Amino acid sequence: MIDVHDLTKRYRRTLAVDGVGFRCTPGTITGFLGPNGAGKSTTLRMLVGLTPPTSGSATVGGRRYRDLPNPGRTIGVMLDASAQHAGRTGRETLRLAASVLGVPAARADAMLERVGLGAAAAQRVGAYSLGMRQRLGIAQALLGDPSVLVLDEPANGLDPEGIRWMRGLLQEFAAGGGTVLLSSHLLSEVEATVDRLVAIRGGRVVAQGALTELLAGSGVVVRGLDPAGLRAALLSAGLTPTSRPDGALHVDADAAAVGRAAAASGQVLLELRDTERGLENWFFARTTHPSQENAA
Known part of the structure; x- marks a missing residue:
């Protein structure tokens, strides 16, 4: 122990x-x-x-x-x-x-x-x-x-x-x-x-x-035409986006909630999909430094 x-x-x-x-x-x-x-x-x-x-x-x-x-x-x-x-x-x-x-x-x-x-x-x-x-x-x-x-x-x-x-x-x-x-x-x-x-x-x-529990509910990946505007829209809806190495955002929420938040702010989405349920994506979503997130 x-x-x-x-x-x-x-x-x-x-x-x-x-x-x-x-x-x-x-x-x-x-x-x-x-x-x-x-x-x-x-x-x-x-x-x-x-x-x-x-x-x-x-x-x-x-x-x-x-x-x-x-x-x-x-x-x-x-x-x-x-x-x-x-x-x-x-x-x-x-x-x-x-x-x-x-x-x-x-x-x-x-x-x-x-x-x-x-x-x-x-x-x-x-x-x-x-x-x-x-x-x-x-x-x-x-x-x-x-x-x-x-x-x-x-x-x-x-x-x-x-x-x-x-x-x-x-x-x-x-x-x-x-x-x-x-x-x-x-x-x-x-x-x-x-x-x-x-x-x-x-x-x-x-x-x-x-x-198994940590990788079970891994949220969605979303990418927009206006990355800064999309981030702001998600934050205003009470969601917490984190930056991924590929420039997209990861959000611990379902696709419907993310889509509604983007639509309410007039954000054009280029990608919205469930996160791959692998450790690599889980790791980057939770260990990306805030300074990297803000730079996106």
């Missing part, structure tokens, strides 16, 4: 994370999404004790990371797969970690096999590809047989076969009662892997819930 409550981090005049709160329960995989600079990495670092929060709390199994007697036996963490000693072999890396965690050295070899690095165990990490380092990082996160995994961009550098393997591994982990929190920019892979979402923008959570 991961429980984040009103978590805040301020760096002098910069508010990096502003009152973030969410919960990840056993048996679930939660995708933690947001554009660059949204506060995802800072939130994860506070969760695993690398960055002290200004206020709020983040606990794993009801305890702060620093209060866990042997953290790696409760929570497996991979925030940067490249943060491995390049001069050590894969086997040396995991056996050293096993010694720190107090688990048998044989488990290091078992984890190397599990992530597909058995044949490369004697190679130095500096010779590993990015995808191999990702696999090594996942092996290290699993080494202590934790009940919780926190992974930042776990699919980065993996080929299609590797991504499919990782998806299966995480789903198997959750099916066994484990809790997974992962951050990724690969939205198609997130959609195929997770069952819950937390979206963050500007340091604040803007949406969270079950994947």
